[in-house]
Amino acid sequence: MRNKVLSIAALVLAAGLALSLTDLYKVQQGTLVVYTTPALRDLLESLVVPRFHAATGTDVTLVYVSAGEEYNRLRMSGGHPEADLFLHASPLYLEKGFAAGYFLPFQIGRNASVPPNFVSRSVAGGHLWYAFAWSPLAQVYDPQLGATPDLASLDTTFGFPHPLLSNNGIYAVLFFENVSAAAGARALAHTVVQPANARANILGVADGAFDVTLGYEGVTLFYLKQGARVAFDLPVLGGQRFLVPVIFSAGIVKGHPNPMAMDFIDFLYRDEIQSNISRFYFRAVLPGFSDPPGGIPLPEPGTVVLNYDWSQWRTLESTLPKYVVGG
Amino acid sequence: MRWPFRRTALERTIWTVIVWFLFGLFVLGPLATVFAFSFTSSVLSGTGTFTLKWYGQLFSQPGLYGPLIRSFEIAVIVVVFQLLFGTLIAYSTVREKVLGAKTLDTLSNITIAVPSVVVGLALLSFYGPFGPFAAITQFLFGNPLSLTWTLWILVFAHMIETFPYMVRSMAAVLVKLDTHLESAARSLGANRLHVFLTITLPQLKPGLVAGSVLVLSRSIAEFGATIIVVSAVLKTAPIAIFTQAEAGSLELASAYSVVLMLVSFVAYLLMSRWLLRGETIA
Incomplete structure (x- = not known):
């Protein structure tokens, strides 16, 4: 009887171990990690992430701490970063991180449509960052x-x-x-x-x-x-x-673990996203979309x-x- | 033990009031407040009404219930590893199978004294890209290996934090074990493995169960080391509670806390009742 109970307990624990490891491994491999700013919380959580998940099935985890802390977290990672993307309100850390070898150059699909003041300088392989909202x-x-x-x-x-x-x-x-x-x-x-x-x-x-x-x-x-x-x-x-x-720009982390990182950036420039950015009080970078209601009339x-x-x-x-x- | 006071009705009443008041003030009161906040529409407004919406949110949004699942998955992994590792250490020290057994026994308690945040930092330093582990793997395999932000550094953190609970539980049973039964079985021709599986292991059951329950509860509740080493995608429930509280959502943090308390309590009851029918935890 005693041995039977122990055997059942051992089997339950072994099954639990297998299921836990499988699920945790899946979560770790399949989740796109985005370091971002609380200013973008509603835009990302109510618009971008749900639509991206619906379109691709990819889970996205948003990490909100200050830009300086996120940069330091990236530095601590060595060659094994936790984050796939940086979405921030200033390109300073993206420029600094690129110089330190933490970010990759890239080029979005709608490169030609983005006004020049919303794109970084050109480097081999594309650009360091693109703004997706301002x-x-x-x-x-x-x-x-x-x-x-x-x-x-x-x-x-x-x-x-x-x-x-x-x-x-x-x-x-x-x-x-x-x-x-x-x-x-x-x-x-x-x-x-x-x-x-x-x-x-x-x-x-x-x-x-x-x-x-x-x-x-x-x-x-x-x-x-x-x-x-x-x-x-x-x-x-x-x-x-x-x-x-104030330009909200995207950068891609060097050695990023999730292959969907580039797809997420391209997703930010889809019409369905750019046309809805003003609903969350920001302004689209691609021309032809309305400004936020109640915003300062420009130019x-x-x-x-x-x-x-x-x-x-x-x-x-x-x-x-x-x-x-x-x- | 003899009651040190005369048990008059008045003394008993006074003691009852004092003890329950203090227990209520320091233990039950705060926990009951968390329970109440979890059913309040808005704590900060001061005009909250009864609501179940925080529980609704908690169980409908993957980003919110995910950390609860992560917590239990990690706790299960830690229990299994600790059953092997903790038992091995306890067996080795009690039976003095290794040199320095007494020192090892003393050292196995050390993590109770070390602040958990220090444990987290130590792991991050040792297994991080700039630590000895990366240097050793670089030397051995030509490629530095870092465990920063991985599942394994999180499991190691929980193992260190829970290690004394399993070792002490097992040691308490092992010292009382009747070794004559093992000797008798060996003299009748049974090999060491057979003796361990059929004679020793069943007698260790109270220690295994007590250790597992303590490790499970402690792992689910672990915060200090976890917050240093955890990656964003493996966020556990205590970290989620902290995040929600820090973001000003006391109600959601309270709902998390209630679920965590209830599940831990049920797990404790189930494991202890199911596996220890008629026996006491060592």
């Missing part, structure tokens, strides 16, 4: 302040997004460094909190943690739809309005457009640390 950098503020406060004479609390953790912080730094470093220093002096991502940044204004910040139009519209009390406009500095395109006469040369990432990156409070 959103204007927005000055977000407490509506009680009245008109859009001029950043040159800011005299209220500011939320300077963390430049080493958040892509939002990178855009804020680049804006001030390219327009007025003095205004940047002033904004930093008025900073009370450094949010670690674009969503936390807008929420900071909504919950009264600070009065003004630089965030993304798309994320601001998302929270406005949910009833957040914030106002926004293009950044204003010295009486001048600026258009800074706007008299606005200065700032596009960055991301290939100069070392210079861009060298300016980031001085915008860390207490850093």
